[in-house]
Amino acid sequence: MDIRSYIRKTSGKLLAVIACASMLYACDGLIYDGEGDCSVNYRVKFRYDYNMKFADAFAHEVNVVTLYLLNADGRVVWQRTEQGEALAADGYAMTVDVEPGEYDLLAWCGTTDKGSFSIPETTVGKGLTCTLDRQHDTGNKAFVTEDLDRLFHGWLPKQTFGKTEGTYTYTVPLVKNTNNVRVVLQHLSGEAVDKDKFVFSITDTNGSMDWDNKLLPDELVTFYAWHTDAGEAGMDTQPASRAAFSAAIAELTVPRLVKGQETRLAVTNKETGKTVFSIPLIDYALLVKGFYNRAMGDQEYLDRQDLYDLVFFLDEGDRWLDTYIYINSWKVVLHNSEL
Structure with missing residues (x-):
């Protein structure tokens, strides 16, 4: 055999062995696909x-x-x-x-624009709770008047x-974990509704969440409407005739809604101090889970849904006509007004 040919063959095999050995050393004894930088x-x-x-x-x-x-x-x-x-x-x-x-x-x-929630600095995972910031009145009752982050x-x-x-x-x-609730009050007679005549509120004990997102024991917090407005909508009743309907609108924001909580939505008449209505918000919200969501669990629905529009109709005495209500555009006929 030509000695030069033998040297070329031997050198090629030797270089291949050296290359493999280098890769094994650089990548901790493993051969990888990819770019080969072992990162x-x-x-x-x-x-x-x-x-x-x-x-x-x-x-x-x-x-x-x-x-x-x-x-x-x-x-x-x-x-x-x-x-x-x-x-x-x-x-x-x-x-x-x-x-x-x-x-x-x-x-x-x-x-974090509004600083609504706080999480402690801790190295313990179970200490990573989230707490709603709230105010207290002279009677030490907790309340929130602003929109939430x-x-x-x-x-x-x-x-x-x-x-x-x-x-x-x-x-x-x-x-x-936050939900926007819009409440609309409308007179069946069509007369104007004074938005400043009413107090809109939601009460719940859902202001503290654990590291795993379960609710922690908390004090009762009242969430007041952070925005109110008045509007008017028209409806054609017959040719050349148009009826106008006035409404008062309020917006509230609350933390996570959890089935089993005593979450109440209430509207109070400022002038008389009387409650126009007070309803269990979660129970009413679940009334319109609907046919298409029938396979969805109640808590999953509450977690997926983050916007609730509720329309209530008042009589001439500003009393709620509790025979029906519109929730997220669904008309709910109430057979049991004690729900």
């Missing part, structure tokens, strides 16, 4: 499609997110807050820098952060 990257995305549209609205609804990683002992080993326009960018994901292992992912997010909770347990080369992406599902 490990962790990314966390957030998804809010737990709504009635079943569509991801994270980019539209959330502009502040705080993510916590908990180890097997329930300790916070990593956390980060990101906010602003970056969250609305297509494909947004938070970069996470931790050692490989198994972690639980917990997130509190939403908006949007609030979301996310939980993704037992996720393995691998140590082999590549990019790992985890998606945290979110549940919305």
Whole structure:
């Protein structure tokens, strides 16, 4: 055999062996596909499609997110807050820098413009509770008069952060914890309704949420309307004739609605001090879960639905005609006014 040919063949095999050995050494004894730089990257995305549209609205609804990683002992080993326009960018994901292992992912997010909720600084995962800020009157009764920041909770347990080369992406599902309630008062006679004549309120004990989003024991909080308005709508009754209907509108915002809670919506006449009506809001909200949502559990419906429009009709004495009510455009005929 030609000695030069033998040297070329031997050299080629030797170089291949050296290259393989280098890769094994650089990547901790493992051979990887990909770019070959042996880097490990962790990314966390957030998804809010737990709504009635079943569509991801994270980019539209959330502009502040705080993510916590908990180890097997329930300790916070990593956390980060990101906010602003970056969250609305297509494909947004938070970069996470931790050692490989198994972690639980917990997130509190939403908006912080009004400072409606507070979360303590703690390294104990079960201490990551969320509490509504509220005021107290001279009788020490808690109340809120302002609109609330949007609030979301996310939980993704037992996720393995691998140590082999590549990019790992985890998606945290979110549940919305705030609800907007719009109340409309309308006279059947068509006469004007004075919005300043009434007090609109919701009472509940839902101002404190645990790390797992369950409600904690709390004092009774009264949520007053943060916006009231008056409007008028016309309806053609016959050719060349048009009737006008006046209405008073109030908007209130409350934290998470949980089935079994004594959540009451009330309207009071300021002039007389009498209650126009007081209803169990959750029971009424569930009346219109509807045919298409019949397979959905009651709590799932309450968590997915975040907007409630309720229309009440008053007689000439500003009393509620409790035979029917419109909820989210559905007419509900009430056979039991004691509901």
